[in-house]
Amino acid sequence: MLWLCIQFPKLPLEALIRAQGRDTQPGILAVVEKQLVVQCSKTATDLGIEPGLSIATACALSADLQLLERDIQREQLQLERLAQWGYSFTPVVSPKAANTVENGSSDPACLNLELSGCLKANGGLRAFLDQLQNELGQMGISSVMGLGHSPSAARMLSQLSEHRQWLAETRVAPSPQQWKQWISFSPSKLLDCDNKTITKLYACGIKRVSQLLAIPLSEVGSRFGRPFVDYLARLNGSRQDPVPNFNPPARFDSELFFPDPLDNSEQLLFPAGRLIRELCQQLQRRQLYTQQLHWQLDYGQGKNKELIVEVSHPLLDPQRLIALTKLQFERVSLECPVQTLRLSSKQLQPLVEEEFGEDLFDTGNQGERSSQLLDKLKARLGHQAISGIALKESYLPEQAWQSADSLLIKTSSKKKTHQLTPIKAPRPSWLLPRPTKLLSRNQKLFHHSELQLLQGPERIDGYWWQHGRHGRDYYIAKDQDGSLCWIFQDLTTEEWFLHGIFS
Amino acid sequence: MAESVNSAENFFQNKQLKHQSERRNLEQILARTDIWQAANEQRRPLSGIPTGFRSLDAVLRGHGWPRNATTELLLNQTGIGEMTLLLPTLAQLTQAGQMVILVSPPFIPYAPALVQSGIQLENLLLIHPRGHKDTLWAVEQSLQSGSCSALLSWQGNHTLEDKELRRLQLAARNGECLHFHFRPISESQNPSPASLRLQLGSDGEQLAVNLLKQRGGTGGQSLHLARGANLIRRDRPIH
Numbered sequence: 026m027l028w029l030c031i032q033f034p035k036l037p038l039e040a041l042i043r044a045q046g047r048d049t050q051p052g053i054l055a056v057v058e059k060q061l062v063v064q065c066s067k068t069a070t071d072l073g074i075e076p077g078l079s080i081a082t083a084c085a086l087s088a089d090l091q092l093l094e095r096d097i098q099r100e101q102l103q104l105e106r107l108a109q110w111g112y113s114f115t116p117v118v119s120p121k122a123a124n125t126v127e128n129g130s131s132d133p134a135c136l137n138l139e140l141s142g143c144l145k146a147n148g149g150l151r152a153f154l155d156q157l158q159n160e161l162g163q164m165g166i167s168s169v170m171g172l173g174h175s176p177s178a179a180r181m182l183s184q185l186s187e188h189r190q191w192l193a194e195t196r197v198a199p200s201p202q203q204w205k206q207w208i209s210f211s212p213s214k215l216l217d218c219d220n221k222t223i224t225k226l227y228a229c230g231i232k233r234v235s236q237l238l239a240i241p242l243s244e245v246g247s248r249f250g251r252p253f254v255d256y257l258a259r260l261n262g263s264r265q266d267p268v269p270n271f272n273p274p275a276r277f278d279s280e281l282f283f284p285d286p287l288d289n290s291e292q293l294l295f296p297a298g299r300l301i302r303e304l305c306q307q308l309q310r311r312q313l314y315t316q317q318l319h320w321q322l323d324y325g326q327g328k329n330k331e332l333i334v335e336v337s338h339p340l341l342d343p344q345r346l347i348a349l350t351k352l353q354f355e356r357v358s359l360e361c362p363v364q365t366l367r368l369s370s371k372q373l374q375p376l377v378e379e380e381f382g383e384d385l386f387d388t389g390n391q392g393e394r395s396s397q398l399l400d401k402l403k404a405r406l407g408h409q410a411i412s413g414i415a416l417k418e419s420y421l422p423e424q425a426w427q428s429a430d431s432l433l434i435k436t437s438s439k440k441k442t443h444q445l446t447p448i449k450a451p452r453p454s455w456l457l458p459r460p461t462k463l464l465s466r467n468q469k470l471f472h473h474s475e476l477q478l479l480q481g482p483e484r485i486d487g488y489w490w491q492h493g494r495h496g497r498d499y500y501i502a503k504d505q506d507g508s509l510c511w512i513f514q515d516l517t518t519e520e521w522f523l524h525g526i527f528s
Numbered sequence: 529m530a531e532s533v534n535s536a537e538n539f540f541q542n543k544q545l546k547h548q549s550e551r552r553n554l555e556q557i558l559a560r561t562d563i564w565q566a567a568n569e570q571r572r573p574l575s576g577i578p579t580g581f582r583s584l585d586a587v588l589r590g591h592g593w594p595r596n597a598t599t600e601l602l603l604n605q606t607g608i609g610e611m612t613l614l615l616p617t618l619a620q621l622t623q624a625g626q627m628v629i630l631v632s633p634p635f636i637p638y639a640p641a642l643v644q645s646g647i648q649l650e651n652l653l654l655i656h657p658r659g660h661k662d663t664l665w666a667v668e669q670s671l672q673s674g675s676c677s678a679l680l681s682w683q684g685n686h687t688l689e690d691k692e693l694r695r696l697q698l699a700a701r702n703g704e705c706l707h708f709h710f711r712p713i714s715e716s717q718n719p720s721p722a723s724l725r726l727q728l729g730s731d732g733e734q735l736a737v738n739l740l741k742q743r744g745g746t747g748g749q750s751l752h753l754a755r756g757a758n759l760i761r762r763d764r765p766i767h
Binding site for chain 2: 394395397410411412414416426429446447451454455456457473481504525527
């Protein structure tokens, strides 16, 4: 096991500054929590402001000091994003949130990564560490790293400056002896325990961990309690050191903020493509797929517009998703300039191989192509423009069919649902949306020209048990041009209607 | 002396190369599907999709609807049996699990009648685009997609231009789709890129089919197809 602990000592400040925009030069800033300075920017440190001071003292040191309230929630979000970033390198990731002021010690937030399984894939220890440092730098997050054979050891060693120096140059992972040396060399104040225990340790004259390890464990236990003995065992690797594993949530959420709002929907396509690529990268890594892209165009002042792109087939290809999105964006007229573009996808589903259907052979291809077509049509024409038809059980001719969801096309091939059989009597292939009244004069019926009855009547008498009775006599009639019509006489009003055409 | 021999060799080589490249060009041209060669006419596969009407098949060049092409059906009134002409083909395609699309049909396709004629409703898709532009787009996309085996479209109020018809014909070829396009008879005066043009009319109780044009075959024939006996049977009048 090889654990890397990345600590983010400046996270409270950086989480807040990032939200304000990257270009602005940070002024004299201090993050405060419960009337105490938790963290301050470099310019503030130069003026003598340091964590632990009260607000009054800090303000006395600098009149221009800008105070920011600590935002634990935003820090947590940032840490989660960092954990997802770490997850792209190794599957074993464990984030640990920072302690708040009340808990006494102020441990920064940290991320534990297990590296032994992923070194080869990332080009060796040195290249990997450099890459991590680089990417963190690009994100604007300062970090401190430490390697160890257990998460506790890595966490402690990340605070040891000698170890950090070694880490900056090393090419290979250290031997077990080297771990032991570093651990025993560390000052006792680096131990991960509360201030009271550390004071007690120093009072006993134990300044280095080596001194502590020289004492028999049973005596340490009787003096400092069982949890402390446990911790020591985890530190030197004689006991398992479990950490909670990070499971990335099954959703995607990302947004882009435009300092100069965009007023043209075409301009939105480029940032949208960037978000989609981000999404596809994550989907690919985690072998998930999404059925819905939820776009939110934020105009500012609480106004926004939402667009939903539906994907019926698992797609990991960003180009196709961009094409679908483009179809939607083309139809949109922007009310105001867009300030923020946000892409979220709530339900990410695991990719099952059968569903993916990308077969070597042509069988899966047909279904995939038809669902692609459906997605495209839906994106441009809207949901309501596309439908299927299905049978329905009813006496009334106009209720013997129903409009079906177009999704039916895909699923039907797999499962046969209950089959309805239509009536045996002749039925027209076209049905009028609503029966049209026919002219009747001198016992003759007219629709364009005179109608001649061929067959009938076929009596359909439905809903006589209800208030609105439908009693009809249906006939097949032919007009002078040779068209065959399906007409009926209402039994209650004795009026004639055209209801269908035998086409 | 040696130089002149060299140059002569070069000359021959160049000529050979030129000849080869010309031949390759010719082969490339001949390999195109849209080049019609009289010499190959006999060898080319003549397989259309059976219409389900023997007398119609006999008149058509491929003994069926031309594959991957537009077929125009010109008619002025509905109810003369124009859908009956297509239903056997559509039934066959949907039963094979292929998708059939209707784009803005004039009335509601009545499910019980369609099932009676053997169509699998699960493979039937209706599209009702709004506006002329969207309609053309939807038709072209569906034809091109390669996932739809037949597409029926109705010319609405907007007359299609020659350019647009040609695009649809091309799309049908690229997507290997049967395209049936319904238009009024007045359009028969205008030329059309369609592979097959049929004028439909009614002759008493029969459907009169007049073959106006067929690519690579002869036109001008006319035939009569009887309508279903259960429809035109005359009952004893009771009125």
